[in-house]
Amino acid sequence: MMVPVDGFMYPNEVELQWSVLVVVYPFVTGLVAGAFILASLERIFRVMAVKPTYRLALLTALAFLLVAPLPLQLHLGHPERSLEMYLTPYRGSAMAMFGFVYLWYLLAVLLLEIWLDFRRDIVLLSQSTTGWRRLLYRALTLGSSNIGEGSLRLDDKVGWVITLIGIPSAFLLHGYVGFIFGSVKANPWWSSPLMPVVFIFSAMVSGIAMVMLVYMAMMKVRRQPIDMRCVDTIAQYLLYTFIIDFALEMLDLIHRIYEADESFRSLDFMVHTRLFFSQVVLQILLGTVVPILVLGLIQIFNVPEKLRRLAYAVCGCLTIVGIFAMRWNVVIGGQLFSKSFLGYTAYKISLVSREGELIAAALLILPFFILAALMKILPPWMDEKLEAAAAD
Amino acid sequence: MITRRKMLVLLPAAAVAWKFVLAGTPAEAPGYHPSTPTAGALGTPGYDHSQHWWGMLLDIDKCIGCGSCVRACSNENNVPEGYFRTWVERYHVSGWEQEVPQVDSPNGALNGFPPSKFEGGKNFFVPKMCNHCKDSPCTQVCPVGATLHTPDGVVLVDEKYCLGCRYCIQACPYGCRFLNPTKRTAEKCSLCYHRITKGLTTACCENCPTGARQLVDLKDPNDPIHEYLKTHSVQVLKPHLATGAKAFYHDLDGSVR
Amino acid sequence: MSKFKDAEHLVRLAMAFALVAAVFLLVRAHFIPKSFGQYGHYRGDALAELADKPLHYAGHQTCETCHSDVLELKKAGKHVGVNCESCHGPLARHAEDPASVVPQLPDTAVLCARCHETNLAKPKNFPQVVSAEHSGGVVCKTCHQPHNPLLPQESGKTGGKQS
Numbered sequence: 070m071m072v073p074v075d076g077f078m079y080p081n082e083v084e085l086q087w088s089v090l091v092v093v094y095p096f097v098t099g100l101v102a103g104a105f106i107l108a109s110l111e112r113i114f115r116v117m118a119v120k121p122t123y124r125l126a127l128l129t130a131l132a133f134l135l136v137a138p139l140p141l142q143l144h145l146g147h148p149e150r151s152l153e154m155y156l157t158p159y160r161g162s163a164m165a166m167f168g169f170v171y172l173w174y175l176l177a178v179l180l181l182e183i184w185l186d187f188r189r190d191i192v193l194l195s196q197s198t199t200g201w202r203r204l205l206y207r208a209l210t211l212g213s214s215n216i217g218e219g220s221l222r223l224d225d226k227v228g229w230v231i232t233l234i235g236i237p238s239a240f241l242l243h244g245y246v247g248f249i250f251g252s253v254k255a256n257p258w259w260s261s262p263l264m265p266v267v268f269i270f271s272a273m274v275s276g277i278a279m280v281m282l283v284y285m286a287m288m289k290v291r292r293q294p295i296d297m298r299c300v301d302t303i304a305q306y307l308l309y310t311f312i313i314d315f316a317l318e319m320l321d322l323i324h325r326i327y328e329a330d331e332s333f334r335s336l337d338f339m340v341h342t343r344l345f346f347s348q349v350v351l352q353i354l355l356g357t358v359v360p361i362l363v364l365g366l367i368q369i370f371n372v373p374e375k376l377r378r379l380a381y382a383v384c385g386c387l388t389i390v391g392i393f394a395m396r397w398n399v400v401i402g403g404q405l406f407s408k409s410f411l412g413y414t415a416y417k418i419s420l421v422s423r424e425g426e427l428i429a430a431a432l433l434i435l436p437f438f439i440l441a442a443l444m445k446i447l448p449p450w451m452d453e454k455l456e457a458a459a460a461d
Numbered sequence: 462m463i464t465r466r467k468m469l470v471l472l473p474a475a476a477v478a479w480k481f482v483l484a485g486t487p488a489e490a491p492g493y494h495p496s497t498p499t500a501g502a503l504g505t506p507g508y509d510h511s512q513h514w515w516g517m518l519l520d521i522d523k524c525i526g527c528g529s530c531v532r533a534c535s536n537e538n539n540v541p542e543g544y545f546r547t548w549v550e551r552y553h554v555s556g557w558e559q560e561v562p563q564v565d566s567p568n569g570a571l572n573g574f575p576p577s578k579f580e581g582g583k584n585f586f587v588p589k590m591c592n593h594c595k596d597s598p599c600t601q602v603c604p605v606g607a608t609l610h611t612p613d614g615v616v617l618v619d620e621k622y623c624l625g626c627r628y629c630i631q632a633c634p635y636g637c638r639f640l641n642p643t644k645r646t647a648e649k650c651s652l653c654y655h656r657i658t659k660g661l662t663t664a665c666c667e668n669c670p671t672g673a674r675q676l677v678d679l680k681d682p683n684d685p686i687h688e689y690l691k692t693h694s695v696q697v698l699k700p701h702l703a704t705g706a707k708a709f710y711h712d713l714d715g716s717v718r
Numbered sequence: 719m720s721k722f723k724d725a726e727h728l729v730r731l732a733m734a735f736a737l738v739a740a741v742f743l744l745v746r747a748h749f750i751p752k753s754f755g756q757y758g759h760y761r762g763d764a765l766a767e768l769a770d771k772p773l774h775y776a777g778h779q780t781c782e783t784c785h786s787d788v789l790e791l792k793k794a795g796k797h798v799g800v801n802c803e804s805c806h807g808p809l810a811r812h813a814e815d816p817a818s819v820v821p822q823l824p825d826t827a828v829l830c831a832r833c834h835e836t837n838l839a840k841p842k843n844f845p846q847v848v849s850a851e852h853s854g855g856v857v858c859k860t861c862h863q864p865h866n867p868l869l870p871q872e873s874g875k876t877g878g879k880q881s
Contacts, residue, residue, distance in 0.1 A: 077564040079589070079636030080545045086627040086640065146625015146645030153605040153624060155742070156750045159759050164628050165604035176735070188727070211734065213727035220724040227728065254702055255598060255634035408636055409718035411564055508769075525840045527833045529804050536808045537774045551839050577838035584839035609760035619764035622751075655771035664775050668804035670797075670833055671844070 076412030083414050085404045088424040090140035092396045093432050095246045095268065097137045099392065100436075102243040102269070103276010104130040105179070105235060110306065112232040118302035124449035125287065126280045127183050132440035134175055140432055141167075143423055163249045174242045178235040184209070185228040187447050189216045205446070243272045250399060257332035258403040263321050270314040275392035277307045282385040283440070285378070291450075297374055304381055307388070308364040315357050318395075335410040343405050343413060348398045356391010360384040508658045510612035514679040515652055516707035517666075518686050518695070519588050521714070523673035526551060526586035528570040530665035530674055535571065537653060537664035544639040545569040546650040547590040547665055552716060554583040559716040587710075587717050588674060590665070591616060591637040591650035592698065595705025599629040599638065608647065614679070614707065615654055620646045634699050635706075652676075679707070775803050776813035784816070788865055795866030796845075805829055805864065826858040 072083050108126035110116045142148040158165035184191075192214050195206035244265040250256075251264025281303045288295045325333060340348055363384050367377060401416050419425040526549055534540060534547045548569035554562045567574065570586075577584060593616045600608050600616060607623035610616055618629075623646035630638040630647060641648040653663035657676065661667070666674045677686035696713045697706040710717075756762025778801040782789045785802070792798050803809055805824050812819040836846040847853075853861070861869060 077550075077566070080548050080566055080569045081630075081639040082636045084639075086630045144626075146627075146640060147623065150605075150622070150624045152749065153607075153622065156746055157606050157754055157759070159604055159606050162602050162604045162628070164602065164626065167604070176738075181731075184731075211727055211730040213730055215723060215726060217724065220727065223724050223728070249628075253598070253602070253632050255632055404631075408634060409564065411562070411718060522841060525833055525844055525846075526837060529832070533775065533804070533808075538771075553839070573832050574837060574839070576836075579838060585841075586839055606754070606759040606761075609758060609764065611765055612757055617764070617768050619761055619768075621767070622761055622764070651768065654768050656773065656775075656777075658769045659773075661773070661775075661777045667775055667777055667801050670800040670804050672799055 072414055072417055074412055074414050076407070077409060078407035078412040078414055079409060082404075082407055085401070085414070085416050087400055087404060088144065089397075089401075089418055089426065089429045090144045090424050090432075092393070092400045093140040093429050094137060095243070095272075095400075096275070096393050096396045097133050097140070097432075097436070098243050098246060099268065099272030099396070100133045100276050100279050101130045101137065101174075101179075102239040102272045103274065103278075104133070104280050105239045105276070106273050107277050107280050107303065107306070109232050109236050109239075112229065113236065116302060116306075118298050119306075121296045121299045122280055122284045122303065124186065124447075125284055127179065127186065128443045128447065128449060129280055129283055129436075129440060130276075131179055131183060132436040132443055134171075134179060135439055136432060136436045138171065139435075140429075143428060163245055163252060166245050170238075170242050170245055174235075174238050178231060178238045182228055182231045182235060183447070185224045185231065188224055189221060190447070192216045240269055244269050250403070255408060256403050257330070258336055258406070259399065261321060263317060267314070267317050267321065270310060270317060271392050271395050273310045274307065274314050274388060277303060277310060278385040278388035278392075281307065281381060282389070285382060285385075287444075295378065297377070300381060301377070304364055304367065304377075304384075307384075308361065308368065311357065311361050311364070311388075315361060318353075318357070332410055335406050339402065339406045339413060343415070344398055344402050347394045348402070351394035352391050352398055355387050356394055360388050360391070512680060513613040513657075515593065515614045515657060516677045516679050516690075516709065517590065517593070517652070517663075518675045518677050518689065519590075519708060519710050520673045520675075521585055521587060521710060521712040523671040524549065524586040524588055525671055525673070526570060526574045527670065528573040529668045529670060530588060531569055531571045533664040533668035534650070537656075538651070540648075541642055544641070544648070546637070546648070547588065549574075550587045550589060550717075551577070552583070552585055552587060552714065553577065553579045554714065554716045555579070556582065559714070562716040562718075564718070583714060583716075585714065587713070588665075589635065589637065589698075590708060591652070592635055592704065592706035592708040593650075593652055595707060597704060598632040598634065598702075602628045602632045604628065611654070615652045615657075616649075617651055617654060618647050618649065620644055620648070623647050634702050634704065677709075773810040774808035776808075776810040778802050780813045781809070791863075791865045796868055797865060826862075826864060830858040830862075830864075 074083055104126045107119065108123050108130070111120050111123050142151065145151060154165060154168040158168060188210075191206050191209045193216070195203060195210050195214070198206060247265030247268030250259040250268075251261050253259050281300060284303075285295055285300065325336070363380050366372070367380060372380065404414075405416065406413050421427055528549060530547055531545070531549060538546060540546050548566055550564050550566045551570075551574055552562045552564055563579065565574075574586075593614060595614070597610070597616050600610055604626065605622060605624060607619045608616065608629050609619060620641075625640060625645045625647065627640055627647065630640065633649075638647055638649040640646070653661075653665075656663060662676045663674075666676050675686045677690065678684045679687055679690075681687055690709055693711060695709040695711050697704075697709060698713075698717070699706075751761045751763070753762035753764075754760070757765065781802040788802075792800075806821050807824070809819065809821055812821055831849055834846050834849075836848045840846055849858075858864075
């Protein structure tokens with residue numbers, strides 16, 4: 070093996086099993102769950118201030134959800150056998166849940182909610198457009214063109230129920246990923262009952278930050294003013310979620326240091342050396358402490374609008390990087406040390422390969438292209454135009 | 462009914478068996494084979510799963526680190542280079558402290574070990590392999606049922622069904638699994654299932670010159686290793702993880718990971 | 719009824735879902751391997767497949783059926799527990815068709831050292847030598863008979879000496 074081993078590792082442990090693609094996957098599903106929770110803030114919890122981002126959040130969630138299976142397929146030794154997850158899922162395996170939770174969330178929650186919310190626009194578009202667009206919209210109407218008051222009210226009620234179901238579904242979609250790691254007793258870096266909870270809260274943080282960034286970017290692109298009341302509220306919720314997330318991660322850390330079990334010395338050394346930059350610098354300092362401080366200061370002091378916008382943009386980006394680093398630290402970090410607690414290996418990532426840096430980067434950029442396409446088909450700001458047209 | 466004739470046969474047989482027990486793992490006598498050589502293969506009549514429950518005894522007292530087991534396994538099972546279904550570790554414990562042994566395993570001990578760098582202290586070899594756990598975490602996490610417990614207690618990988626997701630490799634506390642680079646499926650020690658179901662012993666046991674590795678049938682009351690396990694002090698690796706490991710170590714030092 | 723008309727699109731949706739579910743169940747029934755679940759949550763056929771792999775080592779009982787003379791020699795000495803193929807390599811094909819594979823005699827200069835070269839980690843009572851000091855470069859086979867290695871003057875047993 071050409072990988073440099075420090076100390077002793079079991080011979081089969083030297084090569085990492087789960088690559089950067091397995092880091093991308095929880096990052097992406099985390100964004101999905103987080104974006105959805107932001108959408109549900111308005112729908113269920115009546116936080117009307119964030120309504121401008123409602124549709125955008127749903128579409129963002131969908132764009133990322135469509136990309137989510139790709140890193141997994143690229144990682145599998147035999148992707149052509151992935152149908153087996155649906156044929157003979159082993160109920161004792163958290164990973165087997167993936168297929169069904171994903172399908173449930175995609176079909177029964179996200180697509181359904183989007184369809185119900187956009188249905189009026191879809192019907193109107195099916196009547197006003199021509200060519201292949203018309204066919205597409207006609208198909209999406211499922212043949213029904215009823216957008217009378219009664220049907221729309223029904224849509225609203227059903228949509229409310231779907232969103233309500235969607236919240237625990239989103240937690241399940243991402244929480245089970247945390248459980249995939251948290252339930253592995255062989256790996257003390259992963260094995261923890263806190264793992265699913267930490268994953269969910271960091272997902273919420275990343276999803277909220279992502280929607281905030283996309284909203285601000287889209288307003289800039291459309292040359293529209295940013296609704297500051299909306300963005301201020303999102304930033305507030307980002308701060309609250311961050312505080313909980315940070316508290317949970319610190320709890321895990323303090324607990325580890327205090328109990329100092331057989332794995333502690335080995336893990337401690339790893340964090341101070343191989344994982345120092347990604348864990349301490351990127352995840353904790355830049356990715357969590359700085360955004361919390363900045364967002365906290367904005368709550369306390371009166372910061373002018375322009376500066377606030379800049380702060381939100383910077384914090385949003387730092388958050389995204391920090392949460393990606395968190396996934397990296399969990400997945401890659403968990404494989405850098407030996408289960409004999411006597412040694413360390415290194416992750417040799419390649420640039421151009423099936424599981425390399427380029428593919429990872431492409432998978433992270435792809436959702437934005439999909440989002441752009443979705444926004445063309447289902448414009449989030451359509452109802453403003455229609456209402457303006459109806460008023461004439 | 463025990464007739465005089467039967468006693469004439471039983472007594473000497475009992476004496477021989479007792480001698481095996483007293484001798485510890487049989488090093489002087491040719492290895493006892495748990496199934497009779499006439500037992501048939503799985504597909505043919507003769508091999509009955511329900512009659513067997515397989516395990517392994519590894520005697521640290523006897524291991525000389527020659528690496529014969531590693532080479533034998535590699536030959537028998539076409540193990541790809543750089544990956545190991547079994548391997549041997551060499552431990553050096555300098556004082557009374559058990560927490561920081563010096564361990565090495567050059568190429569899994571495929572070519573044995575070079576001379577030791579250390580003077581004094583405790584030094585010994587530890588063969589490692591799949592522990593064929595009764596409650597294996599690897600089968601628990603396989604999403605599709607590609608890794609399995611046979612009815613006779615062997616943990617195997619169905620290479621036609623495995624997706625190559627590598628979750629089982631992550632879940633194994635003993636580091637005995639790897640991904641076969643050409644087949645792209647998970648792989649590990651199969652306890653030479655194709656041999657033990659034909660009444661032969663595993664390749665590693667067959668080739669161990671000192672009897673440090675011995676196959677054991679935990680359902681066979683006549684198996685002297687079975688008897689040995691009931692009368693000698695043995696341990697499993699990482700007992701706190703409650704995997705139900707069936708690779709039993711005799712004379713295992715506390716520093717062994 | 720206006721109520722039904724309002725819900726018409728939802729009914730259509732429900733029907734679409736039901737169709738997808740039905741198709742899924744059909745696909746599933748078709749593709750699940752027949753032997754799955756026979757012994758547990760896995761393909762029952764896998765057991766026979768895994769038991770059917772080719773043998774590379776014949777096992778010493780097989781060697782002994784033909785080479786009983788060597789067995790007699792071994793029985794009297796210290797290498798009685800060392801099985802044939804651990805020195806001679808995998809020979810199942812030779813056992814199947816002796817003429818097709820002629821086993822090569824192992825080079826004792828390399829072979830013996832694997833077990834008997836002194837190493838701190840070997841059990842203290844295991845016979846080990848520093849070969850340079852022990853034989854000064856002379857090949858092991860010159861003095862020791864591998865099947866019964868003790869030299870006659872070292873023990874009362876009938877040892878073997880290479881003539």
